[in-house]
Amino acid sequence: MPLHPQSRDYIAVHPSDLGVDPATLDLAGIQELRAHDGLAAQRGPLTKLPYVRDERAEGVPIRIYRADPGDAPLPVVVYFHGGGWVLGSVKRNDALGRDLAIRTGAVVVSADYRLAPEHPFPAAADDAWTVVRDIFARPAFYQSNGRVAVVGDSAGGNLAAVAAWQARDAGLRLAHQVLVYPVLDVAMDTPSYTEFAKGFGLEAAEMAWFARQYAPDADPADPRLSPLCLPDVAGLAPATIVTADHDVLRDEGESYARRLKQAGVPVGLRRFGGAVHNFFGLPGLFDQADEARDHIARRLREALCPTPS
Numbered sequence: 001m002p003l004h005p006q007s008r009d010y011i012a013v014h015p016s017d018l019g020v021d022p023a024t025l026d027l028a029g030i031q032e033l034r035a036h037d038g039l040a041a042q043r044g045p046l047t048k049l050p051y052v053r054d055e056r057a058e059g060v061p062i063r064i065y066r067a068d069p070g071d072a073p074l075p076v077v078v079y080f081h082g083g084g085w086v087l088g089s090v091k092r093n094d095a096l097g098r099d100l101a102i103r104t105g106a107v108v109v110s111a112d113y114r115l116a117p118e119h120p121f122p123a124a125a126d127d128a129w130t131v132v133r134d135i136f137a138r139p140a141f142y143q144s145n146g147r148v149a150v151v152g153d154s155a156g157g158n159l160a161a162v163a164a165w166q167a168r169d170a171g172l173r174l175a176h177q178v179l180v181y182p183v184l185d186v187a188m189d190t191p192s193y194t195e196f197a198k199g200f201g202l203e204a205a206e207m208a209w210f211a212r213q214y215a216p217d218a219d220p221a222d223p224r225l226s227p228l229c230l231p232d233v234a235g236l237a238p239a240t241i242v243t244a245d246h247d248v249l250r251d252e253g254e255s256y257a258r259r260l261k262q263a264g265v266p267v268g269l270r271r272f273g274g275a276v277h278n279f280f281g282l283p284g285l286f287d288q289a290d291e292a293r294d295h296i297a298r299r300l301r302e303a304l305c306p307t308p309s
Helices: 005-013 027-035 094-104 123-137 155-170 191-195 204-214 250-262 287-304
Strands: 051-057 060-066 074-080 107-111 144-153 176-180 239-246 267-276
Touching (some): 060 094, 074 287, 094 107, 094 287, 123 155, 239 287, 250 267, 267 287
Antiparallel strands (some): 051 060
16 A cells, blocks of 8 residues: 555655664763654643543552543553653653543553663563553552553553563453554564665664664563564453554564464454554644544453443
């Protein structure tokens, strides 16, 4: 499918994700990228909610959102932001956290996991699992009714997928996992890596740089880094997987969906035609962001608030 007109306009201005040659970036340069968000105005409104609070989950900073003004227990959605394990924060994704709380009706817990290269693998994965485990351990603190889902985009999708199999192995029952153009295999050898290697936003060389910052010494087949290498996916939480048509990460997300389906895991896969990486987080630029959020929220509501049979 050809590029969506809005995707074409976007990559005319942002042909690469970082906007600089990653080989030139030292820690000071990375910190500068973190400090300045040139797309802040396109991330959506900071809608006022009755409940937004900064807390900690066993030491991991989190922000809790609730759109419902009451205090009755609700389902919980744990959100992990993208940014290649190097960039991003709860603050940068504040608008998305608020939006998810409104669309899903759930308590949303956004995790400020540690970033690389200061905190290499498996620090981010450890923090993600810490947050999920704490929500199950302290339901009253989170006003949780015990139904918990994980959501993540890009590197955050990687963390959500890892937390989902860790929850399974720990005997904690997740209601759902939502993976939005997730990083699932750092081998980076799929056809989409070749087809969209350069000039479509997130470039192959940039993704390789992100992986080196996060996991310079890790085994690429470690399922905490590459969930597609998990030997057994049976029994994982039902999944919603969203991919972008013109994205180096497209094929691994769709391969994971096929593996889940073959193992008997309920999975819904949706590819957004003509879309590029990052569209989900930029509703000010992409109409498909709103469409994807509606789709995800509907799937989450169905999973978290099932209709009695």
